[in-house]
Structure formats: C-alpha cells, structure tokens
Amino acid sequence: MAREGARPSYDPAGPDHALRTALQDLRTGRWMAMRTLLADTRQWWQWTQRTQVLAAAAAGTDVVRAWLAEEPGSGPATVMHARVCVERALRAQRERHRRTHELWIEAWDAAQSACHAAPQDPVPWVCLLALAQLDPEQRWEEHRAAAPDPMLPPGPWGLLAEAGRRDPYNREAHHRMLQFLYARGGSGRLAEAAGYAQWAAGQAPPGSALHVLPVYVRVERYRRDSGHDAALDLHWVAEDATREAHRALRSWFEHTHRAERSVPDLNHLAHALWGSLQFQDAARVFDAIGPYFTPPPWMYRTPDRDRAVEIFVQARDRCRAAADGFSTPR
Template sequence: MAFLSSRRKKARLAPELDDQELGRLLKSLLATTRTGTIATTDLCVAQISRLLDQEEGDWDRKGHRISVLADYLAASHLARSWTAREPRNANALLLHSWTQLAVGRSQGRLESADAVVESCLRAAEILPQDPTPWVILLGVARLERWEQSQAFGVWNEVLARDRWNREAYLNMLGYLSPDEAGSRMQVLDFVDALGARMPANAPCAATELTAQVVQYQAVLDRGGFEALVARNHWSQTMAAQALDRVAHTWAQPGFLQHARALADLNLLAYALLAADRRREARPVFEALGGTVTEWPWRAGGDPVTEFDQGQRRAMAGQ
C-alpha cells in the first residue's frame, strides 16, 4: 500500500487497487482483445492463467484477482472459451463462473444458475481446499434467493477453508439484509458475532462499517427531510462506535495487508466525511494515494469527482 507525502496524486479509478501485476494484465488485455483472433485468445488465456497460478494458496489475493478479471471480462467470451478448451482447469471454471455471476448481478438474474452451480462444484472437486467456488456460490445464493439453510451451508464451506474471507462476509451481509433474504435484526446479530472474535486487521474487517454505510445510503435514497438529516446517522451509538474502532488504525502503514485494503480505506474515507470528521479523514486519503473505488462514492455521482471533492475538503480540514 503506497503512502504519500503532502503531494497529492490525481484521483483515478483502479479496480486492481495496488495489485501492480493485475493492473499490468488488465492493460495487456485491453490492448490484445480488440482483434478477437484465436491467437489473441490464446495469449490472453496464457497471461490470465500465469497470474492466477501465482497465488495458489493465497485465497484472499486470488479472490481479488478473479473478481476483478470477471468484472472486466463480463462482456467478452474469453472466460467461456477458456473453459471450453480446458474443462478440467479449476481456475478457468472459476473465472467463467464469476464472470457469469458478474453479468447476473448487472441484469438482476442469472442466465443459468444451474450451470454456474455445476461449474463451481466441478472446480471444488479439483481444488477441494480452495474457498473460491463456495464464495461464488454465495453470490448465486443472493441472486437466486436460496433458502437460509442452503446459504448457510455454503457459508460454512467457505469458513472451513478461509475463516476471514472478505467477499464471503460481505455476501452474507447482503444476503441477510431486509432487502434480500433476512432482516435488520439478522444483520445486527451477524455483525455482533463477527466483531466478538475477528482480528482487527482481518480481510473482512470492513463488514461492520459496510453495514453502517449501506444503512446511511438507504436513508439518503429515501430523500426528503430524512436525507437532509442523514448525517445524524453517524452520531448514533452503533455507527459512531464502528467508526471509532477503525478510524485511527486502518490508515497506519502495514496495518491492513489484505488484497482489498485500499477498498476498505475508500469506505473509511467516505464514512468519515459523511460523519463530518474531516481531520481524521486526511491521513486516510493520504494512504489511498488517489486510488478510487466505484462504491461507495458512486452514490453521490461520478466516483472520481466525489472522491476528489472529498479529498479536498479533508485536506483543508473544513
């Protein structure tokens, strides 16, 4: 994670975050996929395969890379082509499955949930120690509104392989929300149970703050008087405590080391500004080095513009 001097870098969207190898691969894919030839497909597959093979056993990094690649390749046939060529390649199956999930999220439904489930289970057979197939299945559970017994069964499979898997916790947070298959009380119970035993710098450390930001943005979305006083959310005990627990530790060099640490710092910067705690937001922006994530900034408009304006306010301390 890059920490800055007082000189600010230009704000920019970077789905790879600080993963430089992934960033180079995305640029290479952009340059080589335009022709659509067989040779191009072979080259792209080789590059992706090489990158994913590097992180075998680092499930946090692998999950980050596959999720970013899946979003990037959602409109292409590359992942499908790779699976067709290598049907016993677990990473090909996982990338294809996550790509289908990315398309399903954008459309509100999966084209074929059964096909995604089958691909994930085949990958799980090939790599039984890998939590990634089960993480993808949690995403399927959300879109398909699986019964809670099924969703929790998949959840337990993830935890057996990767106790603090970031994507899994955020998926369960969404699944248990009143907008999906749960209730506000279930969200509170889930967050409370996590906080009681989670290491402060675990990959899933942002689960509690994510829940608070989601609730805050829901108030903004209702508009009217509620939106005008939405800032009051951050003076409530649970929201204030969630911020207090992380405001002075996350931006410290080396404290957060997981693959999506910069995404969590974006969340923290946003929440501190929403709570009008601008001085505390300043070191967070400095730690980000201009790296912007779509969420949560897109709730206010263009993410880069929102981030840049927030950064200026934090640096001014006003």
C-alpha cells in the same frame, strides 16, 4: 509517504499493477497473462480479489471459455469459468433478464464443478454464496441453514462455513452473506444485516477486513433512507456511527500492511471517518487511498453520481486541512 493530490479516478485493479496488466491483456481477447498471474498468486485473499476483478472484465467475452477449452483440466480455468458464470447470472438478475434462471443454474453447475476441480479453494464456495442472493425466498435448502448464533436468521451458513474452512474470515464470502441478507428485503432485514455485521466483526482477529463490515451496513442504510436529504448527515455523527468508524480504524487499518488493504474498504473507512468528523484519522486513510477512488460510498452523497469524485476530493481536502492545522504549532 508523499501525498496524492491529483484528481482520482476509478481503476478496478487499484494498486495491483500485475492485475492491471492481465486485465489489459484480457480486454484484447488473450488469456495467457491471466493464467500467469493466477499461477503466481499465493495468498487466498489476493486470489479471491484477483479472480473477482478478472471475472467482471471477462463476463462479456469468451476469453475464459477459450482458456478452459485449451486446458480443460486446469483448476484455475475451471474456477474462473465459475466466476464468469456467476457474474453473468448476477448481472441478468439486476437487469431482470428473461434468462436469469437459466444463467443461475448454469452458474451453480459451474461452481459445483469448480468445488471438485479445486477442493482447497474458497472461491467456488464464494461463488455459491453469491448465487444465494438470487433465492431471497430461501426455497433451496442450502439457503436456509440454521445460523451459528440464535440471534441471526437462517441462511446459507453452510456455504459460508465451507469458504471459511479454506480461508478463515474471507472478505468476499462475508460480503456475499451481507448481499444475501439485503436481498431478502424489508427494513427489518437491514437490522438483521447490521446484527450479522457486528457478529462477524466480533469474531474476527485484528487486521481482518471484517471489522469494516458494520461501516458498509451503515452506508446501505443511508443509501436506502436518505433520499439525498442533507439533514441526514446526522446519520454519520451518531454515537454508534462514530464508534463503528473508530473500531474499523483501530482493529483493521492499524493492523494491516498497505498491499493487503482493499481499496473499497479504504474508501468506506475514509468516508465514515469524514462523516463522523474524525478528520485527522480520515486524513491518514485518504493518504493510504492515494488516487484509487471507488464510486461507492461517495456516489450516495449526491443525486448526481457523476459528482462522486468531486465529493471525494472535497472530503479529502477538508480532512487534510484539519489534520495539517492540528499538527502546525501555533
């Protein structure tokens, strides 16, 4: 594979060219390309990913509402409506908007409708899981179900199980569970999230993106604790950090085809391997990334988030130089 050397940039579609075309159409207020794209999407992992990216782009528009008005019986349109409503509720919560609770209830109703309109689809259940983070006190009964393992805390386990019945090891569903655990707050809660990530990875088959979950938790711990203190780079060379990066490489990256790999997962894995000084393996992951940079986790390495791309390029160049030096006969 030819190496990508150009300066990378963030593209929510990543290498999914069909998704990029649908996004361009959506941004001009049209929905037909989105409809066609989703009709042609056959695998749940890709369906989950595409609907998430499309909803993020559509949340500030009425495009999906127009589609649903035109085709009120459409399952995909109903699912996309739920996606958009959830995205709006989560944004309102982040911005502490006064309509957060109203948007939350609207999103919950939309997700329930999607569950009925598309009973085999995991995404409506992923939507309900995403909304669980708006209830960190676990006031809703469905958010305090007993965990499948006694070492794990109560939470929206029933929602996760429903998503899993439709798409086992659904990547976004497990990330939404992590976000719920983060939202509960406190340093002890982060330990719960780490335990959950290890448990989920331990249940997953080779090739599952769940093997990368522990790497995400390590980034979250660094984000909360670092204060951008360079001394905390030791965080990444600790034995358990090195082991987590290595396991993600062996259990996920080496068992997947290029098209199946999430761009955020690739970026998190490259970052973890670089940080733990596993430069040769990191160079392989950087080659798989190509130009498809994602701001997290690189932006947590600098107080100036505009320098995230620069950090990425420096890490990529360092790893490639080390790999090339190792492979060159002396």
